[in-house]
Amino acid sequence: MQKIKKMQQQEYSKMFDLAQYAFQFENSAEYQKRFHYLAEHSINYGSFEGDDLASQVMLTPFDVNFFQKTHKMGGVGFVSSDPSFRGGGRIDAIMKELLKDCYEQGILFSYLAPFSYPFYRRYGYELLFERSSYRISHQDWPRVASPKGKVLRKDWQEAKASIAKIYAATMTQEEGCLLRETWWYEYKYQMKPGNYFALYYDEEAQVQGYLVYQMKAGVFTIVEWVYLTEAAYRGLHKYIASHADSVQEFFYERSANGQTPFFLNERPISQLSSRPDMMVKIVDIEAFLKVYPFEYLQTSFAIEIEEDSYSPWNTGIFEIHVQSNREVVIQKVVETSLPLMKTSIQRFTQLFLGYKSLEELVFYRFLVLEPGLENAISAIFPKKRPILEDYF
Structure with missing residues (x-):
């Protein structure tokens, strides 16, 4: 039993x-x-x-x-x-x-991280993150001008405080990323064999960027490349290029958000691919709506989540009321007279967390909206795609 x-x-x-x-x-x-x-x-x-x-x-x-x-x-x-x-x-x-x-x-x-996307959709999860992969021959790694600072290779104990500080300064400005705790840094970097660490120091000897990488079987793999300044970007870029005689290929994979570290290159990167990555579930729709930034909402409306069988508290109708003082009040109801959006838990997640636009989901009939509602609420959704640089 x-x-x-x-x-x-x-x-x-x-x-x-x-x-x-x-x-x-x-x-x-x-x-x-x-x-x-x-x-x-x-x-x-x-x-x-x-x-x-x-x-x-x-x-x-x-x-x-x-x-x-x-x-x-x-x-x-x-x-x-x-x-x-x-x-x-x-x-x-x-x-x-x-x-x-x-x-x-x-x-x-x-x-x-799903082994099967359809399997985990049954629990209310949906794709939210993608990754972009770059494969570049050692002969084709782009050249950049050297900055005045310097890059030094460090061991984990020497590098970890600077890595945590720089990550926090950059990733907390993004949507969806982990706020890493000390134990997670140890698990992710120190306990994973094969990682090297390099720090970029500016002219005042302040750390402004870091690189985590591996070298194995002729491949230089960029695990994480983060920088606060343009000089730090160029310094670490140049440091990577300095390994061109030691490896056959450079490989870099990062969360896909429509940006690339190679847009300044004279020649576009020819081997670029994207793949679906991790899925997300909003566990509590009502609690989520209560913390969602509705400051641009002008019209009260309601959302109906059609079914979330493994989280039944999410199934039903949620009213979003705009008060006269601009405060927003969330209420779960049995029925509503407000203009209604009807969708699944999966498409709700993609819309409200910035992976898909309202227009796209309406076009493919993943959302049903009452007439006039699309224009009234289009301004409230994220314009920035979420990113994630961690895996578990």
Whole structure:
């Protein structure tokens, strides 16, 4: 008989064994230590058949930035099942309990990296992030003029404070990114083998940018490239170019937001590709609407979420009332006389978090709007696409 419980440290080895079997990553003491470290910072759901771990889901608490505010997010990872026990609805049962826990704990968002987009849509998740990949021959890496500052390679202990400071100064101006905690930096960089770190110092010896990279089998992989100034951009760009005689290819993948670090190049980058990345679920629509920036809203209206079977509190009609003092009041109702937008939880997420425009979703009939409502509410939606530079 199956039983769901939250697993503790004594079950971490079982968790690792199941995850390693499911994802076929390296089975080593180093990987096991990193996995256990993540489990220590997570809530770990397991479905058991007697003493056997049949299925598991890891939920890691994070903070994310949306609308220049910090919100709680639950990162879902290592969703895995032993094939001996598949077919019993175990992941469904875990996800139902996990989402209910998130709702009760005030966790507003949940992110995950899907093995199947259709599979996770059933739980109310939808694609929100994309990634752009650049492959550049060592002969074709663009040349830039050298700035007056310098780039120095550092070990993790020397680099970590500067990396955290610069990341916070840049990514917190974006939508959707993680507000990284100290433990996550250790997991992401220090505990992952093969990372090198380089810092750009300006003429006053102030760190203005950083580079995290790897070199393996003739490929220079840019893990993260962040800069506060144009000089820091050029300095790190030049530093990367200095490895052209040591490698055959440069590879850089970053969150796709319509921008590129190569737009100043004389020749466009020829090998550029994009791929879908992580999905997002808004756990609590009513709580989300209460923190959403409606300052440009001129007209009261209502939104109907057609169905969210794994988060039934999201199904229904939500009225957004603009008061005479410009305050916005959110109310869940059984029926409404206000102009109505009707959509799914998935398309609501893409619209209100900036991945898709109102016009596009209306065109493809993913939204049903009453006449005149599109023009009345078009100004309230984000114009900036969300980005994410982390994976779990």
